[in-house]
Amino acid sequence: KDFTLSNEKDAHAGGSDENSERGNWSSKGDYLLSMVGYAVGLGNVWRFPYLTYQNGGGAFLIPYTLMLALAGLPLFFMECSLGQFASLGPVSVWRILPLFQGVGVTMVIISTFVTIYYNVIIAYALYYLFASFQKVLPWSECFSWADEFCSKTRLVSDCNATVDGEIIHVNYSFITSHNLTCMNGTMNYKPVQFPSEQYWNKVTLQRSSGLDETGNIVWYLALCLLLSWMIVGAALFKGIKSSGKVVYFTALFPYVILLILLVRGATLEGALDGIEYYIGRQSNITKLMEAEVWKDAATQIFYSLSVAWGGLVALSSYNKFHNNCYSDAILVCVTNCVTSVFAGFAIFSILGHMAFVSKRPVSEVVDSGFDLAFVAYPEALSQLPVSPLWSFLFFFMLLLLGLDSQFATIETLTTTIQDIYPKVMKKLRIPITLGVCILLFFLGLICVTQAGIYWVNLIDHFCAGWGILIAAVLEIIGIVYIYGGNRFIEDIEMMIGKKSFLFWLWWRMCWFFITPVLLMAILVWSLITFSTPTYGSVLYPTWGTAVGWCMIIFCVIWIPIIAIVKIVKAKGNLCQRVVSCCRPAANWGPYLECHRGERYSHIVDPKKEKEHEIPTVSGFVY
Numbered sequence: 167k168d169f170t171l172s173n174e175k176d177a178h179a180g181g182s183d184e185n186s187e188r189g190n191w192s193s194k195g196d197y198l199l200s201m202v203g204y205a206v207g208l209g210n211v212w213r214f215p216y217l218t219y220q221n222g223g224g225a226f227l228i229p230y231t232l233m234l235a236l237a238g239l240p241l242f243f244m245e246c247s248l249g250q251f252a253s254l255g256p257v258s259v260w261r262i263l264p265l266f267q268g269v270g271v272t273m274v275i276i277s278t279f280v281t282i283y284y285n286v287i288i289a290y291a292l293y294y295l296f297a298s299f300q301k302v303l304p305w306s307e308c309f310s311w312a313d314e315f316c317s318k319t320r321l322v323s324d325c326n327a328t329v330d331g332e333i334i335h336v337n338y339s340f341i342t343s344h345n346l347t348c349m350n351g352t353m354n355y356k357p358v359q360f361p362s363e364q365y366w367n368k369v370t371l372q373r374s375s376g377l378d379e380t381g382n383i384v385w386y387l388a389l390c391l392l393l394s395w396m397i398v399g400a401a402l403f404k405g406i407k408s409s410g411k412v413v414y415f416t417a418l419f420p421y422v423i424l425l426i427l428l429v430r431g432a433t434l435e436g437a438l439d440g441i442e443y444y445i446g447r448q449s450n451i452t453k454l455m456e457a458e459v460w461k462d463a464a465t466q467i468f469y470s471l472s473v474a475w476g477g478l479v480a481l482s483s484y485n486k487f488h489n490n491c492y493s494d495a496i497l498v499c500v501t502n503c504v505t506s507v508f509a510g511f512a513i514f515s516i517l518g519h520m521a522f523v524s525k526r527p528v529s530e531v532v533d534s535g536f537d538l539a540f541v542a543y544p545e546a547l548s549q550l551p552v553s554p555l556w557s558f559l560f561f562f563m564l565l566l567l568g569l570d571s572q573f574a575t576i577e578t579l580t581t582t583i584q585d586i587y588p589k590v591m592k593k594l595r596i597p598i599t600l601g602v603c604i605l606l607f608f609l610g611l612i613c614v615t616q617a618g619i620y621w622v623n624l625i626d627h628f629c630a631g632w633g634i635l636i637a638a639v640l641e642i643i644g645i646v647y648i649y650g651g652n653r654f655i656e657d658i659e660m661m662i663g664k665k666s667f668l669f670w671l672w673w674r675m676c677w678f679f680i681t682p683v684l685l686m687a688i689l690v691w692s693l694i695t696f697s698t699p700t701y702g703s704v705l706y707p708t709w710g711t712a713v714g715w716c717m718i719i720f721c722v723i724w725i726p727i728i729a730i731v732k733i734v735k736a737k738g739n740l741c742q743r744v745v746s747c748c749r750p751a752a753n754w755g756p757y758l759e760c761h762r763g764e765r766y767s768h769i770v771d772p773k774k775e776k777e778h779e780i781p782t783v784s785g786f787v788y
Contacts (some may be wrong), residue, residue, distance in 0.1 A: 172762065173625045185484075185486075188483070188584070188588075191410055191485060192406075192410055196410030196413070196488075197307075197482075197484070198415070198494060198497065199413040199418065200406070200409065200415050202502070202575060203413045203498075203570025203571060203573065203574065204477050204478070204571055204575075205418055205498055205502040206420075206470055206501070206502050206567065207567055210468055210509050211464070211509045211539070211564070213535065214466060214506035214507075214509065214510060214533055215506075216533070216538065218510055219443055219532065221446060221453055221458075221462055222449055222452075222459065223444065223447035223464070224246050225450055225454055226459065226462075226463065227507070229463035230463045231686075233463045234678050236681060236684060237464055237466040237467060237681050237685065238470075238678075238788055240595060240673060241472050241473040241642065242473055242498070242499055243491070244641075244654075245478040246478055246494060248262070248475060248645070248777065249478065249482030250477035252754070255476070255585045256273045256477075256578060257271055257478030257577070257585065257586070258305065258484070258585035260614075261589040262649055262751075262754055264749065265534075265648075266748050267732065268478065268728035268729055269644065270727065271728060272637050273476035274579065275373060276633045276637070277476050277477065277578050277630050278579060279622075279625055279721070280475070280575065280602075281579075282629055283607055285398070285572055285606070285611055286622055287568060287730060287778070288394040288569060290370065290389055290574065291316075291538060291565045291568060292565060293386060293390045294561045295558060295561040299558070300563065303553050304365060304369070305362040305366075306361065306548035306549075306553065310366065310459075311365070313363050314476065315358055316364050317356075318360065320358060320524070321355060321358055322348065324354050325352045325354065327346045327348055327400065329346065337536045344457040346540070360545045361548075362545035363537075363542045364543070370540070371384070371387075372384050372429070374617045375704070376620065376706075376707065377621070377707055377710040378617075378707055379616065379617055379686075380612075381617055382616060383614055384615065384616060384618070391607060391611070391613075391614055392607060394572075395607045397569060398569065398576055399600050403579070403599060403668075404595075404596075405580065405595060406481075406484050406577065413527070413573065414571070415566075416566045416569050416570040416701065417566075418572075419566055421563065421565075423559050424505075424508060424559070424563065425512075426559060428512040428514040428561065431620075432458070435523075436518045436519040437519055439510060439521060440518020440528055441514050441530055441696050442518075443528040443532070444510050444514035445510075445717070455756075459692075461691050464684060464688050468638070469634070472574075476578045476640035480578040480582070481574055487661055488662070490662055491661065492658075492662055505666075516543065516547065517532055517543070518529055519546060519550075520542070520545060520546035520649070522551050536619070539564060544557060544560075569604050580598065581762040583598060583637055614686075622753060623701045624710060626714070627714060628699075629718060631692060631718075632689065632718055635685060635688060635689040638685050639685045639689060645677075646677045646678055649750065651674065700716070752769070753768075753769055754769075
């Protein structure tokens with residue numbers, strides 16, 4: 167029997183795996199680095215440093231650390247424990263509470279939307295990576311693609327000057343022709359754009375005027391997108407067995423590059439100004455009195471740790487049952503936050519040098535998001551000696567940071583398919599994984615048109631916001647208040663051993679009260695402060711905003727739909743049906759019988775029994 171079944175084993179499964187059906191991580195290192203790679207992404211480099219200087223410098227680390235302890239870590243630990251206990255992905259794991267299975271579906275759909283545009287950002291990094299293989303970086307000067315507004319320095323348009331004892335306001339051309347000097351603080355500057363900004367808009371994106379003007383597919387971005395999906399597909403062709411080895415490079419090497427960039431940046435003139443602007447010579451403690459600062463800290467922690475996306479549950483589902491998920495959660499969360507702080511020093515040291523060279527204040531060269539990664543930082547790197555090398559290292563780092571997050575997101579989708587169709591995935595894992603990548607590539611082509619950046623921004627604005635918050639709120643309410651927080655703690659103790667009352671006191675406080683209240687506050691605040699999406703100064707048309715609303719509705723509508731379907735299929739009157747759907751399914755519990763103990767000895771899974779029925783003769787098992 168062992169011989170016949172071995173031919174049907176999933177590529178996930180190895181000979182030494184505890185779970186021979188689903189497979190396990192080859193080693194603890196594979197899992198931890200995959201989790202670090204999933205949590206540490208592009209936001210650590212281009213969002214956290216920006217939020218820090220915007221919200222009081224070093225003082226921002228106080229609410230950031232508190233939000234890590236109160237919101238981020240409790241949810242992270244909960245999801246890791248949930249996936250490891252049941253050895254199931256984000257949809258099937260809701261056997262714990264069938265009424266809320268739509269929450270898992272919402273997580274998977276949102277991850278699908280996000281993975282479409284996230285790989286487009288990786289394609290941007292690939293394009294700049296290839297563009298760096300030139301002796302002179304193509305965005306270092308105003309070349310043939312530039313217009314009259316392109317300039318590396320600020321150009322004075324007019325100012326005040328003293329002529330024959332009188333103060334007059336004149337054009338700068340008059341100043342130069344008469345050998346006069348502008349009075350300090352009176353100079354007005356022409357609206358100019360750095361070469362890197364025009365290169366980003368005119369060459370890389372070939373950006374159209376708005377969402378209404380789709381334009382053509384930018385062929386070189388489409389090729390970069392195809393390459394990025396080929397890399398993802400190649401890394402995942404054997405599931406966690408292959409991706410678990412790739413992350414040893416993709417998760418660790420970005421730290422080497424960050425260190426190199428920090429050392430190089432710290433030796434440049436003006437670096438200290440940038441770092442002081444980041445952390446602040448005297449941090450603005452008064453900023454902590456503003457609600458916006460606390461909201462930014464909570465939001466950054468929440469999105470940075472990738473909770474409620476389904477990926478944490480999926481990756482943890484391949485752990486061995488008695489793995490210490492508690493220490494893993496703390497290690498990954500702390501690593502993620504330390505990386506954010508560390509990245510800030512590397513980024514701002516070089517931006518400080520850029521401000522020094524261009525004779526502008528640091529505040530005028532610092533941006534967030536796309537502008538930081540593809541405009542401000544490339545501009546700063548182009549001013550360094552051996553600039554192609556530094557440019558290559560930076561974009562290679564962005565590529566790696568994006569890829570390992572993408573690996574985990576695609577693994578979330580394939581894990582969901584595996585849990586629903588286990589027999590199919592055993593035989594066709596590689597074709598299904600490649601099919602998912604090909605489908606998502608074609609769906610992402612709209613994001614590499616001339617209006618592509620507007621679509622990327624639109625999906626990010628809607629799907630990566632409220633949907634995740636709604637899923638997180640329902641997740642913690644469902645597990646703590648309906649399934650039972652104390653019951654869930656007993657489940658965790660089956661894996662990591664019995665713990666004292668004091669050990670669980672903090673987690674009970676967070677799970678039962680603090681974390682749900684914080685998440686609700688963030689969700690309500692986000693709804694109250696909603697603003698229509700914009701990209702720079704470009705406003706979105708009404709139909710574009712409507713498409714955004716349709717996307718988020720499509721993501722969350724499955725929560726009530728599946729709940730209604732479950733209630734309709736249940737037996738009894740309405741009250742009895744709701745109550746039965748709020749109880750764990752008959753097959754909820756540890757995946758393997760050897761781990762169920764007395765608490766879950768009642769589990770009966772007819773499908774499994776039928777699938778794994780062992781032929782007998784006269785009562786003896788072959």
